[in-house]
Amino acid sequence: MKLAVRFFESRAAVAGDSEAVARRYIGFLALAFVGIFGLVWLYTASLPMAFLSRDYPAWLAKRSMIESCDLGQVAVFGDSRTMAGIEPNLLPLGGANLAFSGSSPIEAYFAVQRMLLCKTLPKTVVLAFSVGGFMSDTNYWRSSARVGIVNFAAMRDVQRESRRLHDDEMLHLTDGEHLTPLLSEALMAARFPSFYFGSLIDGFGFGRYLYNKRMEGKILSARGEALFGTDAGSHDLASETELSHFTPSPVVNYYFRSILAEMAKRDVPVVLLSMPINDATCQVMDPSLRPALLAYLHQAIAADPRATMVGPTMPCWPNRFFGDGFHLNAAGAERYTATVARWLQPAEPQSAAAAALVVER
């Protein structure tokens, strides 16, 4: 550095010209900017494990299960409620929890696409999304694109379908990042460091590496399940209380039906579940949500005899089974998994035992 300073100043002094000094300064500044920015970009692109939140190792764990086709007999797709509430290790049939926090059927569709590359598919696919997950995908840019659940090709696909359906929710980044869709997708796919600055700060640059590595192993051994809230009970209100009506998003609806179609094409039975919500939320929630969601799901599976809905829609469970306003705690997850295991017990959903357990169809 000292050498650079001496070189810089001696040359400038000889020149004795403020314009020449300034030109050299600008060159050096440009070099410094490109160098520092390049290093940061290299870092964000090559070592996301060191600074991204737990979502990243969770996705790595699930991706590794999908790519190694280590899915067992039941593959579960859904959002964070599903991720926390279904423990594949407790399912007698064995399986994999491929649900992802904040995700909607859009992310699930692309995970299913990866799964379809496997020679042997799971015997049953379970889909369990919250009512809000059918209405929008607010975490698409904030989480799924940043973490890498949707890659460049998937993002292009979402843009195309959004345009076709005139659904502009996915056309632009949130938070005022007004970039053109192609540019934003390319930058996301290339892990442009500006999108990760918040994580870099919160993760103290490299402070999450060991934790994330541990989490990856833990989630893998739990077959994709991971808890969120860990309280011994919660009466916090979930986001359902903020909804006054149910209106499915066209683009989310498209991908949801695409999953059903893909499974039907391959003759894989699909089971639709609705994750429990706490009593506190049930008491405040708009009563029109439940029948509206039920009608929507019925309509979606009407033409597919291999798809079934089991269990009640948006069942209300005591607050003590929740670790926070949204997610089941360990006791809740264990209880719910046992219930799901009973529902899934028969090999064929159409069997008599299954029919007895099908509450709504």
Place this chain on the structure above:
Amino acid sequence: MRLAPRPRLQTLALSLAIATDLGVLIYYKYMDACLQFLTGGAGLHGLAANIVLPLGISFFTFTQIGYLIDKKEGLVAERGLLHYVLFVSFFPHLIAGPILHNREIMPQLVQPRTYRFSAENLSVGLAIFSFGLVKKTLFADTMMDSVRAGFGHAQTATFGTAWLAILSFALQIYFDFSGYSDMAIGLARMFNIRFPMNFNSPYKAASIIELWQRWHMTLSRYLALYVYNPLAMAITRRRQARNLGIGRAAQATPGGFATMVVVPTVFTMSLAGIWHGAGMQYLIFGLIHGFYLSVNHAMRIFRPHRVSAAREGKLMHAMKVLATFMAALFALVFFRSSSVGAAFQLLGGMIGLHGFGAFILPGIILSHLGATGQALLAKGFVQSASAIDFVDQVCGLLWVVILFVIVWGFPNTQQIMLRFEPVLGKIQPGPFKGVLSWRPNAVWACAVGAMLCLGVLSLGGTSEFLYFQF
């Protein structure tokens, strides 16, 4: 100019031109608020909902009005249409000022050298711009969450939350405005134009008068030139016509003080308040500052003898700075709140009406505290939380402290750039002038490069979306 021999017609033309400018401003900026007020909050959605505020309308309107008045007074030397249009629409000042005066800028626009590339001005401008970018994206924007937490839930904000919110907002608005001003000055300098100083470490002010001499300096100057002075002059003439005194002695009488100082001050500051936004809370913000300034003037006029700033001790000076800051903080509550009611709710939180809140401590520290920890827990002064939440809270508080250290202990951008005359007007040197003095060398190139890099990195937002805390 052609109307100069016919003063009445000239005044009429000027009034019409100003009315047109103000009409456009009122239509775009205040129409919605006026309709809301007149219809009791319902508004007329069809009429006002589609009005899109043109970028920088307040700034170019005020610039144009100032130009018109100066032109009538015969103070405008340069009259070319091209230069006038460039002066009004020169982009760096349109978002957050400074409010330009034709006498400062127009002479620069007629200089041929203004239109030639200057590497020196580009390097100076880039340095100033990068300071501003970091202030805006890294300092101001990181305050957003704690500001929202307090002001967004003013009705339940506890003592701790309310104070953190208002202190964070004081930092947010300071670095936001200072950052925008720096970026405007830097951008202009890249185009060989020097802007007037607009922000001069206002929280270092030891009185409210000084605060307004340091905060949005060009707005203060504009209001003094085109509102306060004409009003004060009219009052003086009126008193003169009634054979009432107009000198210093007359100002020191209650009646003279009220008419010659309080009336123009409060009126001017009310306008300043409304200029910042449409809403009663902005008017109250202006009135509070009008009151502060009146009290400050009263202390200046009625106090028998004053101690000069040089003679007063450092402690006394620090106390004055703190008192001024606290007074400004009180007014800022109204400035930031969504309504007058919300402002009072937050003030209630600041005096503990909604409880005092609990400091979160991790279990490991609580267990070390033993019985004391349990007692604090039982009384609700502390709350048990994970180590990560605790670190998060401590880092947040530490960041606020660091930013206040920067505000009060470090030189401002103009002081750092002092050797290269960054702005029009005189700049007092600041602390650390040996070390923190910019020059075009390798060390500063790296530092500015790093700052620009930080600025660009933080454009994607400084807050992370977290479903699960670490």
